[in-house]
Structure formats: structure tokens, C-alpha cells
Amino acid sequence: MDRDTQLALLDRVQAHRTAGRGTDAVSEVHRQPVDAYTSVERMDREQTLLNHAPTIAGLSDILPQPGTYAAVTVGTAPVVLTRDADGQVRAFLNVCRHRGAEITTGCGAAAMLTCPYHGWTYHFDGSLAARRRPAYFEGEADDGLVALPTLEQHGLIWVSADPTASIPAEPLQGAEQDLRELGLADHRLFTSTTFTRPINWKLVIDTFLEVYHVGVLHKATIDPLIHSDFALFDAFGSNGRMVVTRRSISDLDTLPRTEWPFFPHTTIVWALQPNTILIYQQDHAQLYQSRPGAHPGESIITVSVYVPRDTTRSDEHWQKNFDLLVEVTDSEDFVTCAGIQRGFESGAQEHITFGTNEPLLAHYERELTNLLVADD
Ligand code: FES
Ligand SMILES: [Fe+2]
Structure with missing residues (x-):
């Protein structure tokens, strides 16, 4: 992400803040069928896709x-x-x-x-x-x-787990420059953990794709640090990016535009098809990956943290950061998702609704469905 792109994104954030109108929105709500999270037939199609699609x-x-x-x-x-x-x-x-x-x-x-x-x-x-x-x-x-x-x-x-498949030359679909400039090649794997939870594998992905819930579900943990509003959405082919703003974004108001810093005040969330969330938070990268477990109501989740090779912060700092990350996502997001999964299986409703303020969520799920259809 070059400097011009950073400033253009910050301009968009500032426009939202000035207008007080909240996050980037799309024109229509998205109705997501509940059986996408409960159907064995759908999970089998997803598993087939995951068995040959290029995956990170x-x-x-x-x-x-x-x-x-x-x-x-x-x-x-x-x-x-x-x-x-x-x-x-x-x-x-x-x-x-x-x-x-x-x-x-x-x-x-x-x-x-x-x-x-x-x-x-x-x-x-x-x-x-x-x-x-x-x-x-x-x-x-x-x-x-x-x-x-x-x-x-x-x-x-x-x-790709399929020996006969091929990987496109540009799987980032237009986001090459943004990802290159994050310098991910200069990050080392700090630690990683894998665990199983009673939720559909896509609920794991979905929970990272909007900040609408932050002001409520994460009131005591993340909300003091980041805004539930003032997030930006951009599509890159079937992938998508959300730029989340931290509460410190108000620091921009006292600086000339040319001096606006980007990373201290933003968190970037990438949804990379078919099953990866890459979050770049200030000075390190978090990778969340999810795949189906034994049935539609079970997922296997891997969380990894990568830190700059030349970091001056201690291992204790990064370990604390990682433990907190896993604890908050597990005890707040994934516990809520387990309730959602039970609700899905109760048959209460045939679809759920993604608001116009949840554009990355709608984009990811729509594009994943398109990939499944193309794969059939
Ligand atoms: S199975 Fe590998 S050496 Fe026998
Ligand atoms: Fe969350």
C-alpha cells in the first residue's frame, strides 16, 4: 500500500467522520441462507472446493x-x-x-x-x-x-491439494501492491494454535468481516480501541479488504494531511478466498484459517501470529498479545457463534441478514458461493 493509497483511504475515513455517517455501505442488504451453515450437501461441496482451490x-x-x-x-x-x-x-x-x-x-x-x-x-x-x-x-x-x-x-x-489443479499467477487479484508493501516476507512466525469448535467453519470467517458487533459484543475489550463505525470496504476480485479505524484516528485532526500516519490508526482485515483472514494490526500480522470439521456444525480453526523479524519487542510482549487475541476471539466471538449455530439448527429461520453496513461479509459469502457454483 503506497503512500498515495494510504492518504486516499484516510480521506475516506475522514469524510465518514466529518459526516458522522458511519462505515462504507452498499445499496442492498444480503440475505444469506441458513442452510449454508447446516447442510451436509453444502459442506461436501465446500470440502471439494477446499480440496483443490489455491489456499494460503x-x-x-x-x-x-x-x-x-x-x-x-x-x-x-x-x-x-x-x-x-x-x-x-x-x-x-x-x-x-x-x-x-x-x-x-x-x-x-x-x-x-x-x-x-x-x-x-x-x-x-x-x-x-x-x-x-x-x-x-x-x-x-x-x-x-x-x-x-x-x-x-x-x-x-x-x-492446492489437487495435483492436477493450477494456481493463477496473481491470486491476490489486484491487491498485490498492498500486500507487498506490508512486508509479510520479513515477518517470522511467532506462534500458532489449532483447535476445534462447535460452529460452522464459515462462522469463524464471518466474525472478522464486520465491526458492527464491536461496540456491543466487545464493549469491554476491543471497543475502547477501535470504532464500530468508520470502516472502509474494497473488493479485489473474490477477495476483499476492510480498513478498520482505531479510536486514535482523531489524532489526524491536529496534523496536516501530508503527515497523517496510517498504521498506528488503522487495522486492515483481508478476506482471502476460500478460508483465510489476514489481519494487519499496527506492527504484526494475524492469520485465522478455518476448515470444516466432522459435520457442518464443527470447524477446525488455526490462529497464527507473525511478527517483524527485527522487532524490538520481547517474546513476553508477543505471547501476551497472542494469548489475549485467542482469549477474546474464543470467549466472545466463538462462544456467540456456537449459540448462532445452535439457533441455525433449531430451524428458527431460513435466512439471516447482512446489513448494508456489512459489505465485506456479504462480498465474501457471495463470492464463496460463486466459487462453489463455478466448481460444480
Ligand atoms: S510407509 Fe514409508 S517407509 Fe514404509
Ligand atoms: Fe469480534
């Missing part, structure tokens, strides 16, 4: 240097990512060609990948390095790991 596996630092690997789940597939000696990111199904064991779990650095079952080894380019006691396999083809499409761009890594 993490920021570049999940593979911090050549010779590192990371096991991740993409859709329902076990995937192993590697960064080879040349720094190139590669992705494979994490499935040994001998008897199918997962080659690795977790992440780390290694000279090769070694299957924990019978010890076959693979190079970081996926090729088979050696079979233990190779004489017993004489004449068998030296099959390597099954390669998956992957792309690293502007500090983000995309993977």
Missing part, C-alpha cells in the same frame, strides 16, 4: 530458510512443504510411496525427509532418495512424492 498455507516464514519443511493440512489432505537448497518452495502430498505413512509432522530443518515407518528417504524436490534394504524392491519404479501446485508471492504461500 501460511506466510513465507513457515519455511524460514533453505532446507526446511513444514507439514500442513490443505482441505482434507496431509501436505508437506519444503524449501529446497535454491530457496524454492515445493509442496507434496505427505504420503510415503511405500505403504502410505505420513512422511513428517510438524516443521524443522533436515537434509532429507525420512519416513518414520520403514525409513525410506526423499529429497526436498520430492524424488525418492533411498529405500532401506533396496534389494527387496528390485524392479519397482522409483516414484517420488506426489507434487502439488504451489506459489510463493509477497510473503504468502498458496497450495
Whole structure:
């Protein structure tokens, strides 16, 4: 996001503040069918999409240097990512060609990948390095790991779990410059956690896509820091961005426009199809990813925090920040979402309503539905 873009966005915020008219709005409310959150058939279609659509596996630092690997789940597939000696990111199904064991779990650095079952080894380019006691396999083809499409761009890594799929050259769909300027490639993974909650996987995404709820649900926690109003919405293809304003935005009123700082007074929320929320908050990045659990009323959620490599803040500071983040989203947002999910399953109503002041929410859900239709 260059300086002109920052100032243009701040102009829009100031116009809202001056007019006292609240957040960016669209012309029509959006009616979202409840069965998008309860139907097994819909979840199966979503799972199919998540199993082959390009999906963000993490920021570049999940593979911090050549010779590192990371096991991740993409859709329902076990995937192993590697960064080879040349720094190139590669992705494979994490499935040994001998008897199918997962080659690795977790992440780390290694000279090769070694299957924990019978010890076959693979190079970081996926090729088979050696079979233990190779004489017993004489004449068998030296099959390597099954390669998956992957792309690293502007500090983000995309993977598709479908070996036959392809990843578009510009998955950010016009937001390349904005994301590049955040310097995500210069952030290190501080920590990450994964947990299961009794809510549809899209409710996890939805809760980050509007600030309308902040003044009520987060009255005691986030509301003192950010405005429920004065948020901006912009679409970038099927992705979307919300610029949220912090209460300190009033500091702009005492400064000439050319000196308006952007990041101290804003939080940027990106909805990146199909299942990622990237939040850039002042000086660090938060990644929320969600995927279906065993049924439509269950999700598996991963929360990660990435901090600048050259941060002068202590690990204690970042850990406190992370713990607070997880506690607030879990005890306020996700608890509320669990009630919503129970309500959905009660059959009380056939649709819910996204107000004209919730444009990113409507955009994300509409575009996800379009992706499902295109995928059928
Ligand atoms: S399953 Fe991997 S070496 Fe046997
Ligand atoms: Fe919230």
C-alpha cells in the first residue's frame, strides 16, 4: 500500500467522520441462507472446493530458510512443504510411496525427509532418495512424492491439494501492491494454535468481516480501541479488504494531511478466498484459517501470529498479545457463534441478514458461493 493509497483511504475515513455517517455501505442488504451453515450437501461441496482451490498455507516464514519443511493440512489432505537448497518452495502430498505413512509432522530443518515407518528417504524436490534394504524392491519404479501446485508471492504461500489443479499467477487479484508493501516476507512466525469448535467453519470467517458487533459484543475489550463505525470496504476480485479505524484516528485532526500516519490508526482485515483472514494490526500480522470439521456444525480453526523479524519487542510482549487475541476471539466471538449455530439448527429461520453496513461479509459469502457454483 503506497503512500498515495494510504492518504486516499484516510480521506475516506475522514469524510465518514466529518459526516458522522458511519462505515462504507452498499445499496442492498444480503440475505444469506441458513442452510449454508447446516447442510451436509453444502459442506461436501465446500470440502471439494477446499480440496483443490489455491489456499494460503501460511506466510513465507513457515519455511524460514533453505532446507526446511513444514507439514500442513490443505482441505482434507496431509501436505508437506519444503524449501529446497535454491530457496524454492515445493509442496507434496505427505504420503510415503511405500505403504502410505505420513512422511513428517510438524516443521524443522533436515537434509532429507525420512519416513518414520520403514525409513525410506526423499529429497526436498520430492524424488525418492533411498529405500532401506533396496534389494527387496528390485524392479519397482522409483516414484517420488506426489507434487502439488504451489506459489510463493509477497510473503504468502498458496497450495492446492489437487495435483492436477493450477494456481493463477496473481491470486491476490489486484491487491498485490498492498500486500507487498506490508512486508509479510520479513515477518517470522511467532506462534500458532489449532483447535476445534462447535460452529460452522464459515462462522469463524464471518466474525472478522464486520465491526458492527464491536461496540456491543466487545464493549469491554476491543471497543475502547477501535470504532464500530468508520470502516472502509474494497473488493479485489473474490477477495476483499476492510480498513478498520482505531479510536486514535482523531489524532489526524491536529496534523496536516501530508503527515497523517496510517498504521498506528488503522487495522486492515483481508478476506482471502476460500478460508483465510489476514489481519494487519499496527506492527504484526494475524492469520485465522478455518476448515470444516466432522459435520457442518464443527470447524477446525488455526490462529497464527507473525511478527517483524527485527522487532524490538520481547517474546513476553508477543505471547501476551497472542494469548489475549485467542482469549477474546474464543470467549466472545466463538462462544456467540456456537449459540448462532445452535439457533441455525433449531430451524428458527431460513435466512439471516447482512446489513448494508456489512459489505465485506456479504462480498465474501457471495463470492464463496460463486466459487462453489463455478466448481460444480
Ligand atoms: S510407509 Fe514409508 S517407509 Fe514404509
Ligand atoms: Fe469480534
